[in-house]
Amino acid sequence: MALRHMAARCAFAALCVSATPAVVSAADSEAYVEVAIGSKAFTESVILAEILTGLASSAGAHARHQRQLGGTRIVWRALLDGQVDAYPEYTGTLFREILAGDDRAGQTPLGEILASYGLRVSAPLGFNNSYALGVRRTRAAELDIERISDLQAHPALAFGFGNEFLDRGDGWPGLRDHYGLPQNNVRGLDHDLAYRAIEAGTLDVIDLYTTDAEIAYYDLLALDDDQAFFPNYDAVIVYRADLETRAPRVVAALRRLEGRIDAPTMIGMNARVKLDQARESAVAADFLSSSMDTEMAATGESAWRQFWRHTLEHLILVGMSLSAAILLAIPLGIVAARRPRTGRAILGVTGILQTIPSLALFVFMIPLLGIGGPPAVVALFLYSLLPIVQNTYAGLHDIPGPIRESAIALGLPAAARLRIVELPMATRSILAGIKTAAVINVGTATLAALIGAGGYGQPILTGIRLDNVSLILQGAVPAATLALLVQGGFGLIERRLLPRPLHGAGLTR
Amino acid sequence: MLALTGVCKRYGETTALRPTNLAVDAGETVVLLGPSGCGKSTLLRVTIGLVAPDAGDVRFEGAALTPATYQSARQRMGYVIQEGGLFPHLSVRDNVMLMARHLKRDPAWMRQRVSDLTDLVHLPAGIMARYPTEISGGQRQRVSLMRALMLDPDLLLLDEPLGALDPMIRYGLQQELKAIFAKLGKTVVMVTHDIAEAAFFGDRIVLMRDGGIVQQGSMSDLAGAPVDPFVTEFINAQREPFEKLHEVLG
Numbered sequence: 046m047a048l049r050h051m052a053a054r055c056a057f058a059a060l061c062v063s064a065t066p067a068v069v070s071a072a073d074s075e076a077y078v079e080v081a082i083g084s085k086a087f088t089e090s091v092i093l094a095e096i097l098t099g100l101a102s103s104a105g106a107h108a109r110h111q112r113q114l115g116g117t118r119i120v121w122r123a124l125l126d127g128q129v130d131a132y133p134e135y136t137g138t139l140f141r142e143i144l145a146g147d148d149r150a151g152q153t154p155l156g157e158i159l160a161s162y163g164l165r166v167s168a169p170l171g172f173n174n175s176y177a178l179g180v181r182r183t184r185a186a187e188l189d190i191e192r193i194s195d196l197q198a199h200p201a202l203a204f205g206f207g208n209e210f211l212d213r214g215d216g217w218p219g220l221r222d223h224y225g226l227p228q229n230n231v232r233g234l235d236h237d238l239a240y241r242a243i244e245a246g247t248l249d250v251i252d253l254y255t256t257d258a259e260i261a262y263y264d265l266l267a268l269d270d271d272q273a274f275f276p277n278y279d280a281v282i283v284y285r286a287d288l289e290t291r292a293p294r295v296v297a298a299l300r301r302l303e304g305r306i307d308a309p310t311m312i313g314m315n316a317r318v319k320l321d322q323a324r325e326s327a328v329a330a331d332f333l334s335s336s337m338d339t340e341m342a343a344t345g346e347s348a349w350r351q352f353w354r355h356t357l358e359h360l361i362l363v364g365m366s367l368s369a370a371i372l373l374a375i376p377l378g379i380v381a382a383r384r385p386r387t388g389r390a391i392l393g394v395t396g397i398l399q400t401i402p403s404l405a406l407f408v409f410m411i412p413l414l415g416i417g418g419p420p421a422v423v424a425l426f427l428y429s430l431l432p433i434v435q436n437t438y439a440g441l442h443d444i445p446g447p448i449r450e451s452a453i454a455l456g457l458p459a460a461a462r463l464r465i466v467e468l469p470m471a472t473r474s475i476l477a478g479i480k481t482a483a484v485i486n487v488g489t490a491t492l493a494a495l496i497g498a499g500g501y502g503q504p505i506l507t508g509i510r511l512d513n514v515s516l517i518l519q520g521a522v523p524a525a526t527l528a529l530l531v532q533g534g535f536g537l538i539e540r541r542l543l544p545r546p547l548h549g550a551g552l553t554r
Numbered sequence: 555m556l557a558l559t560g561v562c563k564r565y566g567e568t569t570a571l572r573p574t575n576l577a578v579d580a581g582e583t584v585v586l587l588g589p590s591g592c593g594k595s596t597l598l599r600v601t602i603g604l605v606a607p608d609a610g611d612v613r614f615e616g617a618a619l620t621p622a623t624y625q626s627a628r629q630r631m632g633y634v635i636q637e638g639g640l641f642p643h644l645s646v647r648d649n650v651m652l653m654a655r656h657l658k659r660d661p662a663w664m665r666q667r668v669s670d671l672t673d674l675v676h677l678p679a680g681i682m683a684r685y686p687t688e689i690s691g692g693q694r695q696r697v698s699l700m701r702a703l704m705l706d707p708d709l710l711l712l713d714e715p716l717g718a719l720d721p722m723i724r725y726g727l728q729q730e731l732k733a734i735f736a737k738l739g740k741t742v743v744m745v746t747h748d749i750a751e752a753a754f755f756g757d758r759i760v761l762m763r764d765g766g767i768v769q770q771g772s773m774s775d776l777a778g779a780p781v782d783p784f785v786t787e788f789i790n791a792q793r794e795p796f797e798k799l800h801e802v803l804g
Contacts, residue, residue, distance in 0.1 A: 447635055447636075447637055447639045448639060448641060448642075450604050450635075450639065451633070451635065451639030451640070451641070452641070453603075453604060453628075454602050454604060454628060454631075454633035454639075455628065455629075455633075455652065455653045455701075456625055456626065456627075456628035456629040456653060457652075457653065457656060458625060461656055465652065465656070466641055469643045469644075470641070470642070470643055472643075543643070544643050544644070544645075544685065545685055545688075546642045546643065546685040546686070546687045546688070547642065547643050
């Protein structure tokens with residue numbers, strides 16, 4: 046693990062009350078190892094990672110599941126940086142997406158290529174979860190299509206693909222060229238939402254993962270890949286080479302999974318979670334118990350504990366990023382008001398930061414700070430600057446000339462003018478800026494879950510994945526409530542901090 | 555006491571002040587008079603350093619004022635503007651004591667001083683806890699004067715101090731102000747565009763036009779021996795309405 050990440054993580058963990066317990070059992074023969082298993086934001090990945098976490102624990106490690114990270118690139122990055130030690134992946138994704146730019150792909154064995162990245166790969170776990178295109182059976186009969194090449198005759202069909210599939214080399218662009226597909230009504234949307242859209246009839250064709258339980262549930266037909274575009278997507282475990290020296294028993298335990306999950310088993314587990322609403326941890330525990338003779342301690346957190354953890358994570362994200370933003374933005378706003386030229390540059394730069402889509406900003410932070418809390422805090426911090434800088438500047442700038450000059454004429458030095466006259470008079474505007482920043486921050490922080498920072502975004506993400514509205518609400522309602530509380534809180538602060546005449550216009554006599 | 559020599563100021567193509575000399579003796583009340591834009595306010599603002607002149611120098615109590623010396627010199631000048639320039643977020647008391655507090659003056663002295671000044675400007679003591687928006691315009695100008703007098707300055711600079719008040723209050727306050735000046739014996743430079751006010755206050759009247767001084771002297775000098783037709787014109791323009799009034803009232 047690179048040092049800077051370690052330092053950043055330690056700093057964050059120290060502030061996180063929810064950090065892992067520090068009690069170490071030194072008696073363990075393999076000393077005490079911490080292992081982080083990653084997963085992507087879809088159910089199968091989460092179930093497999095739960096199983097891997099259970100196996101690692103059974104080998105005596107303190108195993109942690111870094112769940113549902115926002116995409117292949119994010120998990121891959123985290124693995125390379127050592128923030129994740131292992132995660133379930135698919136050979137097709139490795140070849141076509143992750144190693145797409147690597148000339149050796151195709152000629153050199155996968156294990157050898159990955160070794161050059163300091164990684165290892167297990168043997169296949171026993172099932173192939175390929176991509177496929179899916180159509181409702183009734184619709185397929187209507188249109189008389191069975192194979193992907195049959196789609197060439199129906200250019201007007203509405204396609205909807207998962208966002209990754211839409212852009213990936215092994216996804217839609219490659220498929221379109223390979224089959225010469227003419228459709229241009231193609232939308233990107235969340236994979237889990239696509240099933241609901243096809244059920245509702247707003248989409249005709251979606252991408253499937255062949256082990257999705259929904260294929261049977263929604264009675265979809267997976268079109269035959271008659272011109273053999275999709276490669277094999279054998280599930281494998283990718284892990285860091287250093288794990289072999291650091292925790293050989295953990296590696297051995299993880300590799301016990303090789304060849305142990307066939308496709309029907311995987312589909313069955315997916316179905317239990319997505320259709321029967323079972324918890325991933327419960328499904329993983331059942332599998333470990335019945336197929337691997339491994340008992341996994343029930344790690345299920347109570348709903349309340351989970352809620353508190355998310356609340357705490359969210360508050361820490363918002364609190365740290367907002368305090369840092371206030372500390373920097375107010376001085377920047379003062380400089381901007383004092384020096385017009387520097388001011389234009391400051392307002393320009395913070396303005397540009399604001400135009401970066403929030404999700405992109407989170408992802409930009411990953412190469413610098415890895416995944417989890419620190420990059421999320423930095424992204425939220427950058428995001429909170431503009432409203433505060435702008436309002437500090439405006440508040441100071443809008444002080445009437447006669448007032449400003451009166452302070453000078455009294456003989457007050459610049460620093461005293463700022464402290465006694467100018468900042469107090471700008472307080473209302475500055476507070477409004479902080480309030481805006483805080484409300485945006487609380488909302489944007491829900492996206493931090495995509496890079497593994499937790500918070501209220503976690504239940505929202507899981508809820509979207511599992512089509513579980515109550516779970517979505519468990520994140521959305523507290524986030525909205527928190528935003529309202531923040532707004533109300535600042536209203537109170539405003540009352541207390543401002544003298545009578547600077548309250549709202551309605552309050553002055 | 556105060557000597558401005560060759561001070562001038564341009565804003566781009568506009569001349570606000572042509573090279574101008576002005577000397578004020580201790581204890582004297584000088585009124586800068588003239589139409590809007592004649593440079594009278596600029597001259598006052600140059601004196602207190604709110605406007606940096608393009609050329610020329612300002613000497614105050616024998617020393618040339620520079621950016622470095624202005625800060626302390628301003629503590630020996632009191633400045634009152636048309637709208638009072640009171641800080642809206644501070645109570646009347648805090649406005650008045652602001653600078654003395656900043657200089658860490660003795661609290662007992664400050665209390666006594668505020669009490670004396672409250673009597674001097676005829677303000678009810680109960681007003682001190684209020685905020686500027688909660689008192690009348692005439693009261694605000696009295697507070698502004700208190701603030702200007704707090705550190706017992708040698709020079710008072712007043713920029714249309716009564717300009718925003720309605721005529722009745724203005725008349726009353728004129729009388730009081732004159733009494734206060736007489737009592738304190740301060741050097742006063744006052745800006746006004748009102749000829750009656752100028753005549754009422756000024757030992758010496760400085761009539762200005764287009765950024766320069768046209769004539770200075772007592773009101774009878776200006777009326778009796780105008781150096782320029784503008785002087786007569788300016789006086790007549792303000793006198794005529796009064797004469798009309800006399801005719802009507804018989």
